[in-house]
Amino acid sequence: MKSKVDWEEALSRCVRCGRCRSVCPTFSLLHREWAVARGRVVLVEALGEGRLEPTQRLEDHLSTCLLCMACEEVCTNKAPVVGLVEEARVLLVQERGKPLYKRILGKVLEDKALANKLVALGLLSRPLWGREVPQYRGLALRMAFFEGWDMVPPLAKPFSREGPQDWGKAEKGTVALFLGCLLDFVYPSMAWATVETLVGLGYRVVMPPDQGCCGHPHRAMGDREGAERLKELNVRTLEESGASMVVTACATCTAYLKEVYPLSIPVKDVVEVMLEAGEGAFQYRLGKKATYHEPCHLGRGQEVRGLITFLQGILGEGLVEMEGYNRCCGFGGSLALAYPQISLGVGEMKARSVRETGASAVLTACPACILQINRCLARAGVEAQAFHLVEAVEVIDR
Ligand code: SF4
Numbered sequence: 001m002k003s004k005v006d007w008e009e010a011l012s013r014c015v016r017c018g019r020c021r022s023v024c025p026t027f028s029l030l031h032r033e034w035a036v037a038r039g040r041v042v043l044v045e046a047l048g049e050g051r052l053e054p055t056q057r058l059e060d061h062l063s064t065c066l067l068c069m070a071c072e073e074v075c076t077n078k079a080p081v082v083g084l085v086e087e088a089r090v091l092l093v094q095e096r097g098k099p100l101y102k103r104i105l106g107k108v109l110e111d112k113a114l115a116n117k118l119v120a121l122g123l124l125s126r127p128l129w130g131r132e133v134p135q136y137r138g139l140a141l142r143m144a145f146f147e148g149w150d151m152v153p154p155l156a157k158p159f160s161r162e163g164p165q166d167w168g169k170a171e172k173g174t175v176a177l178f179l180g181c182l183l184d185f186v187y188p189s190m191a192w193a194t195v196e197t198l199v200g201l202g203y204r205v206v207m208p209p210d211q212g213c214c215g216h217p218h219r220a221m222g223d224r225e226g227a228e229r230l231k232e233l234n235v236r237t238l239e240e241s242g243a244s245m246v247v248t249a250c251a252t253c254t255a256y257l258k259e260v261y262p263l264s265i266p267v268k269d270v271v272e273v274m275l276e277a278g279e280g281a282f283q284y285r286l287g288k289k290a291t292y293h294e295p296c297h298l299g300r301g302q303e304v305r306g307l308i309t310f311l312q313g314i315l316g317e318g319l320v321e322m323e324g325y326n327r328c329c330g331f332g333g334s335l336a337l338a339y340p341q342i343s344l345g346v347g348e349m350k351a352r353s354v355r356e357t358g359a360s361a362v363l364t365a366c367p368a369c370i371l372q373i374n375r376c377l378a379r380a381g382v383e384a385q386a387f388h389l390v391e392a393v394e395v396i397d398r
């Protein structure tokens with residue numbers, strides 16, 4: 001895979017104005033210059049020029065960027081901060097090798113059989129790791145990794161092991177469903193709701209076999225080769241599906257597929273398909289006051305917006321707007337595992353915003369956001385739950 005950015009040109013775009021400080025979630029939490037785009041660009045530049053050694057400290061500073069793109073959105077000079085941080089992570093892997101957690105996560109996400117076994121083992125043993133560790137115990141720090149993961153839904157059969165995997169009639173065409181890891185292993189019910197939505201809207205849905213992780217986690221961890229291998233695998237299986245469109249229900253997968261996959265058929269997020277169908281095609285099925293969280297990879301990553309108006313059309317006054325609705329939830333992929341306190345700290349801000357709305361449902365379009373928001377709501381004692389849009393609304397039978 002070629003470099004995502006022209007290094008020199010990209011670095012020169014940052015004029016150190018500091019505008020990004022007003023929107024960067026990690027800066028809001030940590031108030032440190034290394035935790036904001038401006039500081040991170042300075043670090044990336046120094047690393048590239050050999051003025052800074054690739055130390056653990058530097059790795060921590062660059063690994064704690066959420067890649068949320070909020071800085072890029074407000075940057076008048078259009079500094080490609082995310083691309084620079086990702087390139088720096090590749091350099092760090094080349095210089096320092098992969099830390100253990102990146103090696104394990106990368107391997108698990110690339111090997112579906114292994115992932116199946118580990119998910120089963122992890123969920124079966126949840127009574128052990130799902131337990132709260134009192135803060136006054138020394139264990140709390142070491143166990144920070146495990147905090148709140150008891151919000152992971154109960155063990156279910158991975159969606160990709162269900163059959164048959166061909167649903168509906170092709171009134172409007174055939175779509176290939178790209179699952180992504182979270183829908184497959186953690187939220188198979190969300191995958192079913194996606195199929196139900198697409199079939200209800202008149203599509204035949206097929207699930208191409210042998211698809212794997214989209215590869216975004218690998219790229220975000222600086223593993224260019226792993227990302228490339230997964231891209232090749234998925235492009236092959238999606239092209240062979242015979243579908244006229246690829247649809248995913250994970251905003252991160254969709255954004256990544258759109259950006260890097262050389263496919264001959266278009267890729268759409270399931271919420272784009274829903275927006276095209278219009279609000280009149282749906283009815284709300286949760287019966288709870290709701291608010292909307294915009295995933296970074298949906299709004300900023302794909303520029304798919306207009307969901308608030310769409311949901312207002314369906315829920316009417318049942319939808320309340322949230323302050324900072326498009327602020328990152330703090331998941332950040334492997335960051336949630338390696339730097340849980342930062343991930344949870346940013347997530348706490350989201351939980352506070354949800355609490356202020358008084359809503360008991362948070363509607364969104366990304367399984368990773370759902371995992372993180374539910375985890376943070378539970379920790380903050382907010383009585384609300386996050387749902388994917390495909391779970392919250394249903395197609396009206398006509
Ligand atoms: S990244 Fe953009 S907004 Fe931030 S300091 Fe640089 S030029 Fe300013």
Ligand code: SF4
Nearest residue numbers: 024065066068069071
């Ligand atoms: S991508 Fe997000 S977390 Fe990273 S520097 Fe930009 S605003 Fe901060």
